[in-house]
Amino acid sequence: MTDTVATSRDFNEFDDVIRKIADYVSQELRVSDEAYATARLCLLDSLGCALLALRFSECTKLLGPVVPGATMKNGARVPGTDLELDPVQAAFNFGTMIRWLDYNDTWLAAEWGHPSDNLGAILMTADWLSRQHTREGQVPLTVHDVLVAMIQAYEIQGVLALDNAFNRVGLDHVLLVRVASTAVATKLLGGSRSQIAEAVSQAWLDGGALRTYRHAPNTGSRKSWAAGDATSRAVRLALWTMTGETGYATPLTTPTWGFESALFRDQSITLARPFAGYVMENILFKVSFPAEFHGQTAVEAALRLHLQVKDRIDQIQRIRIDTQEPGLRIITKRGPLQNPADRDHCLQYMVSVALLHGSLTADHYEHETAVDPRIDHLRELTEVVEEPAYSRDYLDPEKRSIANAVQIWFHDGTCTERAEIEYPLGHRRRREEARPRLIEKFEQNAATRLAPGVIAEMLSLFDDTARLDSMAVPDFVERTFC
Secondary structure, eight states: OOOOOOOOOOOOOOOOOHHHOOOOSOOOOOOOHHHHHHHHHHHHHHHHHHHHHHTHHHTTTSSSSTTTTTOOOOEEETTTTTTOOHHHHHHHHHHHHHHSSSOOOEEEEESEEEEEHHHHHHHHHHHHHHHHHHTTTOOOBBBHHHHHHHHHHHHHHHHHHHHHHHHGGOOHHHHHHHHHHHHHHHTTTTOHHHHHHHHHHHHHHTTTOBBGSTTTTOOOOOOHHHHHHHHHHHHHHHHHTTTOOOSSTTTTTTTHHHHHHHSSSOOOOOOOOSSHHHHTTTOOOOOOOOOOGGGHHHHHHHHHHHHHHTTTTGEEEEEEEOOOOOHHHSSSSSSSOSSHHHTTTTTHHHHHHHHHHHHHGGGGSSSHHHHHHHHHHHHHTTEEOOHHHHHHHHOOOOTTOOEEEEEEETTOOOOOOOOOEEOTTTGGGHHHHHHHHHHHHHHHHTTTTTTTTHHHHHHHHOHHHHHHHSBBBBHHHTTOOO
């Protein structure tokens, strides 16, 4: 038997979707100033979410090298820790931290997901590679390079999500993290257009994780590390491609064996719009509380009603939540909730806590709060109904609303107002309102891990965009390395 030698394919042989991804990533990015400004907010917010996650032992027990002691001198440095790791494992660590509390930014369409999950691959690859460049006398990557990769990864994941509902066939959205992260990681490593296509083809060949771990009776913490796993796999595929490992021309469209035939019920993977900066411009931030995004406006509505009901909890006869179709299908749950991962994806739980406490934090999903019998009592009194207009506006590209309404009736026949909120605080239509709150969110999250002086320095840096964008990635990461 002779060895097989990897050879590059003709670019035109690749599936159309793969060619378009590779073209987009390999060309100079031309997007609006708004896209870059939003990307900086996403970077700051994701970093804060990651730092806050380090408070939770269920997250930190998964961090570090795969094998104890297998750290890497001059490797990628994981923010908020003292870990130096190879870029594959560092991407898992940082990606898992960002996603752990379900507090990072969100994208909703036919498919949904969290484009900041890609930052695990982007920042950790950039830090490791830049440190190697510096040792070899080469120029390191800058934060601007990170922002470009973020905009591109968000766009790839988000545009693929617009019309392709992987959840409808039981597949988890983290497959889009793997595809997007693979493309931009390969570019950061110096990959050509053809190499980006080769690597992306490998990402599609990996198929997709099942959504089993997101739904009762199997809901568990894997949903909090699945994206870290996907983004680290992307770095691995990118590194393999850069060794000369060949890709595969038609992993999507090959009859019987391709993704569309084997896993997508013979539907075609489509692109609803050309790649540009649309997704970053329209990204959704979780500003005030960690909660699955389809329920964000329901929690806002419940908080509006808190003062009207806090002294009448025992008088409540019924609660009605009007929601969109995804909210009804994904996060409407009855019966026992087994763990925090189950609770932060339960619409009735989130609304009940907000009504009772006038707030919703990550700690409210823990056992100490969940044992309060009033929560399950309010859940039992809650009816969740789809409002067709909300479902239509949810998919309208000019609106992209995520509406919910909450109303409460009492035993004496009285009721509250119907509190309706169409656009959550993190929506593009409320961006200016959200910005100071996002800064406060970062300060609070970072304070759990960083010294006040470091936090102040970080905020000053983000106020000076020219200085931030031109900063070498290792200098940026150094500020968060403990």
